[in-house]
Amino acid sequence: MYLFTSESVSAGHPDKCADIIADTIVDRLLQQDSNARVATEVFLSGKHIIIGGEVKTTALVGEKFYQDAALDALRLIGYPEKGFSHGETIDPKEAEIKVIVSQQSADISIGVDQKGGELGAGDQGMMFGYATNETKELMPAAIVYSRKIRDALYAYAKAHPEQFGVDIKTQVTLDYGSKENFMLGKVQKIVTIVAAIPHVSHLSIDEVRKTIKRVIGETLKDDPLFHPESIEFFIDHTGRFVMHSFIADSGLSGRKVVCDTYGGYAPIGGGSQSSKDYTKVDRSGLYVARWIAKHIVAAGLAHKALVEIAYVIGRAKPISVTIDTLATATTTLSDELLSEKIQAQFPLTPAWITNHFGLDKPSKETFLYADVAARGQVGYDEYPWEQLDALSWFQKLKA
Incomplete structure (x- = not known):
């Protein structure tokens, strides 16, 4: 056996919520001012949302701009899910948002905005x-599988908020059989599938696991490597996952760079992509x-x-x-x-x-x-x- 594992997280994961809020700010600023310089970070904990960082823009924006971006992002992600109580998930209407955004240092602009329209790198x-070549996306297979399962579970949770929440993690382990096959991108089989998905308290864990296995099966039914009888499934492995979102676990922008890129198959650089122009x-x-x-x-x-x-x-x-x-x-x-x-x-x-x-x-x-x-x-x-x-x-x- 020669195994490799990658994980993914959904838009509802607290770290991803932070990234999406940060990039909603980037989108909206660039749509008003294509020359905007943006470097904001977002921290989520309990019912608190902190937006900090530096911005340089001609757009007239104040605290409400940042607050609206955060609330709109959370609603689009799928919060709150109607099957959960206020103590079990975040309700954007109850969030306390603090904005600490300052003017970007003029020292950076000296090197970035150059004559003739050239741009210097905004950082080192x-x-x-x-x-x-192991997938049609020309991406590593384990991250492709984990994303595919994540997307299916996220879509199901958004369509059934009375049963499931959107704070989801997935993980897939593949067997290449040998190091040679790994180098050639020849996957032999799926070994394990892990899924963590919030469920309402009245659902039994057996119901949860049966439903999630069915969704995964429907998603991968035409895949030649999907043989459920030989795959080990770990679904809500503690037996209960009700309290979720950043009510249960804090979120921070820039913390999911491996999920965002190649699932651990390749090195990552010095910083994240989200929150930046x-x-x-x-x-x-x-x-x-x-x-x-x-x-x-x-x-x-x-x-x-x-x-x-x-x-x-x-x-x-x-x-x-x-x-x-x-x-x-x-x-x-x-x-x-x-x-x-x-x-x-x-x-x-x-x-x-x-x-x-x-x-x-x-x-x-x-x-x-x-x-x-x-x-x-x-x-x-x-x-x-x-x-x-x-x-x-x-x-x-x-x-």
Whole structure:
């Protein structure tokens, strides 16, 4: 056996609630001022919501703007669920919201806003992109499975709030059979499925487990690896999960970066994506690194690709771009030469990344950062940074 496990959390998880509130603020500020600079953090505990950080914008916003963003986000997530009492879940109407948002330091603007429309990186740091051929999304399989189950349970909970809550966690363990199969992305079977989902107090644990197994089964019924008779299920394993949301467990923005990206299959960078505008390379750098990695695998240059990009505050061009095909390259092109060719072809500056993906213009028609925060920062084909719009150039490298 060669096992690997990844987990996911739903939009109703306290940490995700914090991310979604933070990114609702980013969306709404950029929609009013595409040049807004945003770095807010959100902390949730009990009935308290604290919004802090720094913002620079021409939009006229006050405390009510931030309070409305928080309340609207929680309602959209699905709070409160009508089957639970006020002591068992959060009711947005009862939340006490404190706003501590200050003006962003002018010292940052010196390096970020440059002549000719160029943008210097809004911070230093390194970001990682990853792709693998083991799923059609070119994502690691365990995170794909855990998200698929999460999304199904979340949809079921939102449709049945008299039975289930939206604060959900899932986890999937896969067996690759051998290290060689792992390197080639060949999953052999699903070993375990873990699900934690709040249920109303009058539901028996047997009812809960039967219902959740049925939802999982319906979700994966056409998957050739889904053989429920040989899978070990852990559903609400303590036997009771009634009290939930940040009434029961505090939430903090930026704390689910592994769930947001590759499920532990690849390194993570120095910071989270949520709560930040596009000049912060924790966000834009990750997106372009994933875009490069996905193109490398989609073009057939390798079975797997790991991309590291590093920036320094105030400088537009990255200080390093490193490609590692993890000994799975299918051509004689070295990783070093591949890195050089990519850097020569694509500027990879914050301005180029922003313009290429439209990061300064979030909308319902393109993408919303709050939706990205809820689902995951990478791995969904409709995101602009998941588009294979430069595939022909990468394919030429194989010749």
